[in-house]
Amino acid sequence: MATRATVGLRLKDHDHHHCISDAIARAEMLCQRNGARLTENRRRVLELVWQSHAPVGAYEVLEMLRKDGIRAAPPTVYRALEFLLEHGLVHRIETRNAFVGCPQPGQAHAAQYLLCDGCGDAVEIEIGGLARRIETRAAELGFAVATQTIEARGLCSRCQQSAPAGA
Ligand SMILES: [Zn+2]
Ligand SMILES: [Zn+2]
């Protein structure tokens, strides 16, 4: 299990196989708890979303499946992604129309994202109380918030180091 402390440190060099196996283990536990079925197809799609920390689009997932010799119809992939979204196993990165695995599913949270323009990685962070403050301020204005999307773009530490000096 990834602990809260590892969230936000994921862009550093690490053994990504652990990220994938942890994600699958968490998904199995969560589905069992929710009485939901992590079918072979759903599990495979989750694995593909977790291939990296960069968000992937539904079409890319479809392409990866095809490369594995699995002939999946687009609706199958969309339905699997919907299931994963519904159970909080993946999040949707709105500005990229893509999906990324959640490192802490099973806990209600409103996440914010750091999106790297260099390598494409997305890091989920959770600023305590931020979502609530937005809701409170919105309510003062008589606005009912349905969803919040907070995505910050920039360069991760690794990409800053590899950027040419003076650039
Ligand atoms: Zn990783
Ligand atoms: Zn999350």
Ligand SMILES: [Zn+2]
């Ligand atoms: Zn980067």
